[in-house]
Amino acid sequence: MYPFFSRRIFHAIIVLLGVSLLTFVMMNLAPGDPYHLDPELRFNPEAVARWKELRQLDQPLHVQYFSWLKNMLQGDFGISLVHNKPVWELMMERVPATLLLTGTSLLVSLLISIPLGVFSALRKGSFWDQVISSFTLGGVSIPNFWLGMLLILFFSYHFKWLPAAGMRTVGMEFSLLDYLKHLLLPTVVLSVASAAYFIRYVRAGVWEVIQQDYIITARAKGLGDMTILLRHVLRNAALPLITVISLHLPYLFTGAMLTEYVFSWPGMGRWIVSATLSRDYPSVMAINIMVAFLVTLFNLVADLLYASFDPRIKYR
Amino acid sequence: MIRKIMLIILVLILVLLLAFSFSGCNLEQSPDGQLRVSSLGSPITLNPLYVRDSFSAEVVSFLFESLLKSNKETLEMEPALVYDWEIKEEGRTYLLNFREGLQWSDGEPLTAQDAAFTLRVMCHPDFTGHQYSLYFHPIVGAVEYHLEHDSSLADGDIQGIEVIDEDTLKITLEQALAPFLSYLEFQPLPEHILGEVPVAEIEGHQFSRWPEVTSGPYLLEEWEVDEYLKMTSNQDFYMGAPNIEEIYYRIIPNQEAQLIELINGNLELIPTAVKLEDVEDLEENPEVEIYSNLRLVYDYLGFNMKREDTPLQEREVRRALSMILDREALVEDVLLGYGEVLHGPLVPLQFPYDPEFESFSPDLGRAEEILEETGYEDGFELKLIVNAGNQVRENAALMFKEAASQVGVEVNIQVLEWQAFLEASQQGNYDLIISGQGTGVDPDLTFNWHSQSPLNELGYANPRVDELIEEALVTMEEEERAEIYRQAQEVIVADAPMIWLYTREAVHAASSRLDNFTPHPENAFYKIYQWEIE
Amino acid sequence: MEKPLLEVKDLAVNFKREEGFFKAVEGISFKIWPREVVGLVGESGSGKTAASLSLLNLTSSRGKVGGEVFFDGVNILTLPERKLKKFRGRQIGVIFQEPMTFLNPVLTIGVQIMEPMVEHWKISWGQARERALYLLSEMGIKDSERRMKEYPHQLSGGIRQRVMISMALACSPRLLIADEPTTALDVTLQYQIIELLRRIREKTPMAILLVSHDLEVVRELCDRVMIMYGGRIVETGGIREIFKDPLHPYTRSLVEVSPSFERVAWRLPGEDAPFSYQSNIPAGCRFQHRCSRVSRECKGAEPSLKEIGGKGWIGNSFSFHRQVRCWKYQEGALEKDEKPL
Ligand SMILES: Nc1ncnc2c1ncn2[C@@H]1O[C@H](COP(=O)(O)OP(=O)(O)O)[C@@H](O)[C@H]1O
Ligand code: SF4
Ligand SMILES: [Mg+2]
Secondary structure (H helix, E strand, C coil): CHHHHHHHHHHHHHHHHHHHHHHHHHHHHCCCCHHHHCHHHHHCHHHHHHHHHHCCCCCCHHHHHHHHHHHHHCCCCCECCCCCCEHHHHHHHHHHHHHHHHHHHHHHHHHHHHHHHHHHHHCCCCHHHHHHHHHHHHHHHCCHHHHHHHHHHHHHHHCCCCCCCCCCCCCCCCCHHHHHHHHHHHHHHHHHHHHHHHHHHHHHHHHHHHCCHHHHHHHHCCCCHHHHHHHHHHHHHHHHHHHHHHHHHHHHHHHHHHHHHHCCCCCHHHHHHHHHHCCCHHHHHHHHHHHHHHHHHHHHHHHHHHHHHCCCCCCC | CHHHHHHHHHHHHHHHHHHHHHHHCCCCCCCCCEEEEEECCCCCCCCHHHCCCHHHHHHHHHHCCCCEEECCCCCCEEECCEEEEEEEHHHCEEEEEECCCCECCCCCECCHHHHHHHHHHHHCCCCCCCHHHHHHCCECCHHHHHHHCCCCCCCCCCCCEEEEECCEEEEEECCCCCCHHHHCCCCCCCHHHHCCCCHHHHCCCHHHHCCCCCCCCEEEEEEECCCEEEEEECCCCCCCCCCCCEEEEEECCCHHHHHHHHHCCCCCEECCCCCHHHHHHHHCCCCEEEEEEEEEEEEEEEECCCCCCCHHHCHHHHHHHCCCCCHHHHHHHCCCCCEEECCCCCCCCCCCCCCCCCCCCCCHHHHHHHHHHCCCCCCEEEEEEEECCCHHHHHHHHHHHHHHHHCCEEEEEEEECHHHHHHHHHHCCCCEEEEEEECCCCCCCHHHHCCCCCCCCCCCCCHHHHHHHHHHHCCCCHHHHHHHHHHHHHHHHHHCCEEEEEEEEEEEEEECCEECCCCECCECCCCHHHCEEC | CCCCCEEEEEEEEEEEECCEEEEEEEEEEEEECCCCEEEEECCCCCCHHHHHHHCCCCCCCCEEEEEEEEECCEEHHHCCHHHHCCCECCCEEEECCCHHHHCCCCCCHHHHHHHHHHHHHCCCHHHHHHHHHHHHHHCCCCCHHHHHCCCHHHCCHHHHHHHHHHHHHCCCCCEEEEECCCCCCCHHHHHHHHHHHHHHHHHCCCEEEEEECCHHHHHHHCCEEEEEECCEEEEEEEHHHHHHCCCCHHHHHHHHCCCCCCCCCCCCCCCCCCCCCHHHCCCCCCCHHHCCCCCHHHHHCCCCCEECCCEEEECCEEEECCEECCHHHCCCCHHHHHCCC
């Protein structure tokens, strides 16, 4: 177990270093500078120089990179060049909304896809299986942006049932219902593609498992259908699903960025876009490191979960 | 069993949908005295000295009051914190009288001291904004302070800035500077809060993120990042407490969603840039009022005159290219009439503006003739850059390309992401550029047209124009000054350094419950303390 | 006179395949009396597994089961699934050929042994545990506490098969169907498992249907044996009679190539699985292509399963117990047979 962990952590460190270096190089190669935000500063090159000096942007690139690295290792992600605020704070202000949205969507898409996928596999070839299969085809290929706008048009503009923007009604007392109303459409948009994607794997996985000999054993024991499904089928079908989910998370995250824009959701999305466009190096660096870190973490968690579901796997 | 579960799930979904649709019927109307305005983005800083984007500028205008303000129609300077002023010594000294009893929101008096302090900050060597070099270096002693002041604080004195008493500030300039009064539209910072903060640290100071002590009609109460800012009326505002008690500045990057929120009664005002395509629909809605007003910005198609060995070096070629575009059609088709064709660097509302003045009208035949006369009958190629995401400018680029092809000039359009666009435009890596220009309240042409100005990106240089601009700067009499600018405009336009395309109108959509909404060309929240919500 | 525990009438299993229906089992009838151990022998692919699974309607969804199966007088195939479950695992236990694939890889063997008891007896897991431990030690597994927590992949083949048996015996069923319980094991283990089954047989009043391709294994345990070929029963009889005097040419070949207790995958001359789909089943006797005594009539119509000799005691019943499906033993055919072909 320990060698496994240390090997994985070693890999993670290499990956994170690579990501940070690549981001740094790319940011510096890309045209533009954060101080371009104020074109009138050109009137005053010394102010630009002073501005850069105050932020240590006048140092040679390798010095900048290593001092960034050093600070990062001490948990300091630096100060945003645009917001003049610690990047860590900027991130923490936005992470909860994104987590709320992606978390709910992941949950919802699993809640949808597991029953439907199981149903589909058990009734393979039936009318409903075909209905579900065509949904998965459609769901995977609908663009988030388009679906979001469509839902807004229907539910906000036409029926006036649901709000078109934001996370809650401003100026209102806290109300769970209000949050849920705001959460509903973005969650649907973000869940559709994931659910469609998961259904395929659940269906294939369950189908595969119910062909297995041990399912005959379970039936021969006279177990109830639910017991067979939950104890024997799903536990085995969960294995490939864990991998699928962990591989899918980055897509979910990317999808969330677009969905956040469409529904004016106050998450990471806007910051990521604006930080990239305004060449806010420290922010972009922190975001990329964070995303890379989370992806590595999810993979590790997936591996551990895998091991806890499948006793045959031991990590060494 | 499976069937049972499916049934339960179906029933659950139905129940949820029903619950939502019932509760959804009563979309909240805002309580009285509450205004919700939308914005496409979040402010970055709330410190008026470091504002570089429109969202920060908007929120700052709620929170901070300036010394003077320009009138929304005449653009003349009007009293704000300063209620009265005298210009003496042929425009060299300004005597500013502050209102009595002005207060910061913490109850401390707001005085001429604060204004002097703010001016010192802007002239400080560590200051990283643009105000010193654009506006304040002509103050006596400012250059010296900027170069030689050796404390990290904005302490000490600038010779030309004298606090006569609590309510009187005297500013002395090296020489008369006609636009200087308009430079006094800055918002002072509280010296009692920031006086001990090194200037280099003010931009990143807590105050810039959350100004606790302010002077404007509204006070910041809540800021949910990327969601909304809540501001409440300042009971001690010098014009009396604003009528509207609460303002929610809602951040909604999706323009369509802004409109729907307005129509659904979740917003009272979309202050900027309602999509033109939507205006027609909105005008039919009795709950929605559409406002539009000219702004002090124009879009242009500039000729790069810094590059050597291009046909654009030749004035005749530029003139010919200035004749090919049908700008009336552009305004009608692309701006749907929400704008005016512009003929020169002076824009409507500015006092020297002459509505009679006209420049080139479309004449392809003449353009072709000129090109032949100058020896370019075989045509040439030009690279045109335009920033991505601005539909109107991209359309203008296409129209120009089309027109140019008819006179044998091939235009290659490059649509660039914003930062790449800025870089290309600074490096002069283009022949033609479509971009926008803000003129400011004062008609001063220095920044864009003086041959020595760093903002003169196209490289326009005409000694006669330099002369006229310099003369106008020291001419205090308005009619006289206007005449000089009109002369300069004649010369500039004749040199055809750019094709002035249009000034665009700002279009605002508001709930019909909103009264006294009077947008200023540069500030939608002009006199917000007078607004009312029914 | 005691009633049969299991009475199978005209059992048929049809598998749906791309090419059409395939009759894996056709027209099988037999009875098993309480405490009786009956063998079902046939080469691989002859339909033994299909037949034994179909008794509890356990064939996959592609397999259609026909005929009647009376357990204790109840026709269990007509019962709804819900009621049929009460028989599975409780009245009839099943042991499968391949303990590795028939055990769930992600559940501890403890859980897998306990769950039928929890399901049928509605007892707690704690109570089930007691009996599971007892069963494991009965199966000769030492250290059963620890074994309970292990997963199938951690066990050796012999132990796995013992776990399988414990599982099948968990609810003390009245009939045990053992589908090739020794085939996947090596010779020594085979012997141990047979010994184990013999012990169980002596200790419990349970009847056993022992399915195997190996006559030797069947000889060790059974009173009576049924020989299967191509989905049909071709011969039945007491185990000693069968060995002494095999009638059907197929049975004869089985007895001849089975000299000792040797686990070589023995083969008949000719192809392995007799038919892979319907169109391959010939008119007439199904064994004709491999039969050394084939004659013209064998190709005409299929012989029926004919009672031979007198009645005798089978279990507790007086009945015909010698049957054979071959033209050579049909009424009036015996003499003709003597003529050379
Ligand atoms: N699920 C199935 N689908 C289609 N054919 C099957 C299936 N199971 C078994 N068969 C066929 O039925 C015949 C009998 O198989 P089986 O009962 O497993 O034989 P045995 O157990 O005697 O080796 C074989 O030809 C096999 O190919
Ligand atoms: S019927 Fe004919 S072919 Fe069939 S087993 Fe008997 S002798 Fe052989
Ligand atoms: Mg078999």
